Amino acid sequence: MGDYLFPAEPRVRAIARELYEHVRALPIVSPHGHVDPATLADDRPFPDPARLLIVPDHYVTRLLVSQGVTPERLGVAPRDGGPYETDGRAIWRLLAEHWHAFRGTPSRMWLELTFRDVFGLGEVRLGPDTADEVYDAVAARLAEPGFRPRALFDRFGIEVLATTESPLDPLAHHDRLAADGWGRKVITTFRPDDVVDMDRPDWADNVRRLGELTGEDTEGFDGYLAALRARRAYFKARGATATDHGHPTARTAELAHEEAARLFKRRLAGPVPAADAEAFRAHMLVEFARMSLDDGLVMQLHPGPYRDHDAWLHARFGKDVGGDIPTATEYTRALKPLLDRFGHEPGFRLVVFTLDESTFTRELAPLAGVYPALYLGAPWWFLDSPEGLRRFRETVTETAGFYNTAGFVDDTRAFCSIPVRHQVARRIDAAFLARLVAEDRLPLDEAAETAADLAYHLAKRVYNL
Amino acid sequence: MGDYLFPAEPRVRAIARELYEHVRALPIVSPHGHVDPATLADDRPFPDPARLLIVPDHYVTRLLVSQGVTPERLGVAPRDGGPYETDGRAIWRLLAEHWHAFRGTPSRMWLELTFRDVFGLGEVRLGPDTADEVYDAVAARLAEPGFRPRALFDRFGIEVLATTESPLDPLAHHDRLAADGWGRKVITTFRPDDVVDMDRPDWADNVRRLGELTGEDTEGFDGYLAALRARRAYFKARGATATDHGHPTARTAELAHEEAARLFKRRLAGPVPAADAEAFRAHMLVEFARMSLDDGLVMQLHPGPYRDHDAWLHARFGKDVGGDIPTATEYTRALKPLLDRFGHEPGFRLVVFTLDESTFTRELAPLAGVYPALYLGAPWWFLDSPEGLRRFRETVTETAGFYNTAGFVDDTRAFCSIPVRHQVARRIDAAFLARLVAEDRLPLDEAAETAADLAYHLAKRVYNL
């Protein structure tokens, strides 16, 4: 497994190995993720293997669902309080029984690498016959003190990990972490979607809570903006260096201030048409860019998913259970209003992610290849995979180079998978660079420097870490 | 030619060879095709080589047309009864003369493999100099009893072949085949487009004939639905395990029953706007899914082509002569109404095909990777090619795995190309799996099992064969 993911051709493989050796031991910076900060604040032992590695990982549960396994049997709690499997071993056996469905997927790779590299299980293969053996071995490790969250964090070589929180979050876990001297290691990210997206049924409530939390009058648009600024400052004081925005589209727009204020008022009074919610989201991206200019927070945009597409899953199990599906996403026209305003503004940075690979050569690489403010985020979600990472470099590099990309971002809620996800990205980038070297397109020493930049330095620099 | 289509790198090639050896001799199941059932019912000797291999194959004639050869000269009969070439040898020489235009195309590969593997011509190369030699050799074979359709069917190792018929077809050929004991080997598929698609000028006539055929009152929507159910039962009794739906888009919708009934009535009275025809097609997909739940027929959807795009070809030579062109196709929103209704319904299966590769990582693999009912069909039409098959696995596997795909489907009307098309698909899948093995992403034994599933078992299972 030492040559895992490297191309088979011996000369390219040798170069890839050499480049990877150069970056293998670099620290991990993880400027965008979804680990629950309570995990690290509490530092309690992890529960059983299934509740650590299966139940909360919707990449894993979704594929089992696609094979006809219902979420209840995987330990996912129904919203109606109905029964669900609580025996970790039973859940684990279901995974093992359907393990063939994971052939060729990154989920299988991440789990196998986690077994081997995090839990030290050697080359054991999961399957119906070995399910209990693997389960017991992982469970035994989880009982050891060296497998508590903070111990793993250090063993993983994580230098800094950013979590993602709503402006309504008091950040109590981050305060506890800071009190323990972990404030620089675990930071937050300002993710205001729940007070921005007027399509959410709880939007008005959230805006009211935002007012209470800040003492600003969020009955009016100016107070709302002031409250957002106040929360950004609060987040920044807890280490945040970035904001994150998850929108259905990449649309940006600059409404007249009065028009935005009117829209705001209208939604406080009741639901608005979808087009109004879209216009308000688009306008708020420009407002947030303006705030970033003031407070220096790096802006991230994750557009594209149709949230809760799977109505059956959503009705029974709620959000974030694997039922979101990407849609075609337009960037050239959508980002223009924001870039017209701030695309050449020194100090402003916008990192854009996509779920639509057809935009890489057509829109995103050309945009990032001219606007100083724009950086391309790493392949995200379904695209965070060996082939996805490879296609990203193959389609982006020629037009945008390496240095308009923002380094690898793992974007995961699966804490134990962080080091293996970075390992995979580093291996794929090493393989891509090795091909450039083997085809005389880049000298080895520059490839090595680039590999280190992609693995570590770029993310540090772009995210001000 | 033993290593045909395998990657050049020696280690990957050796693994690909081993995997292919594992599946080479597996029987062929062909659950979706367009072979004329009369060919097998009659079991007459094939006509000359040109009328077997060129004239009816619009993949071949279209490329010759693109090089300026008119269809008449290729033996395609004009609709106006005008003259056309009837000398097979003259047609064959035209192909040979333009053989360079086929370099790098699957049509050339299929024909060469057919010469070699079906007609045993050895490594002879087609070209202006060898046109007559090849023609005479193929013609000589065609005169032998071992080259009649049923003999070839058995020699090809075909276990089951599905043809495709309109609900208006009496299935007389299938009845004759059944009488000869071939009923399990050659089955039909229910393809109702000509009584569903209101854009067709003959729609109302077809609906009336549907009424006559079934004794249902197809002047009303309920009688129409009952008639469709009756024909499905009739088809099922002739072996059908699946339906097929060729639509311009993937749109599905559930209209109120009365609204659908009103639309139906309106079209019986005369033409309707394109949007109404689209709404009715979308609604009928949901109706057909509902029927599938009852009778267990697997549903197939082939969206995307702009039919008869080439007006010149269509006006002079009619339909299905190579003038259809794909369009961008949206799936995430389009399939939602149907999936909302039946996406988690046990026993319901929808196999979706596409001509728009940009949807693989963005829409189709994510959808198939969560909805139990949804399977991805093999690369179709222009995408049924070495590069198309390879890209399918490279873009689909990481998100949907192998086991949410439906196995290979040859979709051809060219009977003699069936074994070589399956050979090509098996080789490309072996090559893809070999890379996973060589990069330590899948153990050899699991790759071998997967290769066999992709080549044979998956299609059997998904199509209930």
Added chain:
Amino acid sequence: MGDYLFPAEPRVRAIARELYEHVRALPIVSPHGHVDPATLADDRPFPDPARLLIVPDHYVTRLLVSQGVTPERLGVAPRDGGPYETDGRAIWRLLAEHWHAFRGTPSRMWLELTFRDVFGLGEVRLGPDTADEVYDAVAARLAEPGFRPRALFDRFGIEVLATTESPLDPLAHHDRLAADGWGRKVITTFRPDDVVDMDRPDWADNVRRLGELTGEDTEGFDGYLAALRARRAYFKARGATATDHGHPTARTAELAHEEAARLFKRRLAGPVPAADAEAFRAHMLVEFARMSLDDGLVMQLHPGPYRDHDAWLHARFGKDVGGDIPTATEYTRALKPLLDRFGHEPGFRLVVFTLDESTFTRELAPLAGVYPALYLGAPWWFLDSPEGLRRFRETVTETAGFYNTAGFVDDTRAFCSIPVRHQVARRIDAAFLARLVAEDRLPLDEAAETAADLAYHLAKRVYNL
């Protein structure tokens, strides 16, 4: 560097080398480019290295801009007459300082090959330490008579080079070239966008000048068409064999003559809505196709870019400074009106280029694979790169073959990069063909013939050179 860009696998590499050797020394035909004809008409020594290789090349300046270097510092003159860097060496040092941003880009490759193959600098690497050394070496060469434009033209092995001019251009440089016996070597191309595109503020002025130039009454649509025909004849007399049309979309349409005439009149009177300008552009493509039928000029269509997307760049530095961004482009429906009319017209040729790779397998290859009039242009702009050229063959060949493509077109204004751009395209095509040979998909002799056709003969034939 002898194996530059060839795949690493030794057998494929050996075949690629052999195929490339077959085409390496073939003459260059460059039927579509943007070299300033004054360069060759004047035949003056080139200015300093920076003003030759950096300042006018917006591929280079845009990437430096993306890294925060302002255009003024790169010697680009602001529109407001403000100051800008005029010291070539200072500009050159900026490039060297940011050289890492070009890793993996074709711009770096073209420049390195230009240093080595055009200026004979050996394997020296650009960088902050070597900036002056490289600058001085290039500057020294530029002072030699053998490095004047015409000497380079001959040394590059250019057989014919087409430039691109507006119908309003008197073509004085071409007349001077013809007087020197260079009329067959440097020809013009008829590019009428500035008298067609009603969105341009100067459209009405341009149409008036067109009238003055031709003596036709361009106050009316018929006179306008007559004037265009007259200018086409004028261009044809100066060697033009082609026209070129740069449109935001690929839309074509045939308006009623009176409707087009009314639109024309309306715009002469003042601005028209965007939809009218789009309709007029669409209609004019059909008019130009009709003219091509008469005068035999090959028609080229370059759709897709959002021009002057970067408002900051455009406001300060004008057009063509690297701020254009591609958009998604539809072809199947857009080209149908024109193809309905002329798609099977013997002697008519339309070469279509794209910036949207998702259309290759879905729309463009299927269209080119049936319409005799349609040829696919080489990967253009951001896609003129090793990976872009490779993907073009991988996505187009199976459906359209090689012989519905139009050969390589460099499309550059960077005169010194012409031979290296052709070198890169020839190497990538050799590599692609080598893979087909290594995988037993094409015999070596046919691959060699194809390589020569792609490198030279196809462009000659398609463009009537």
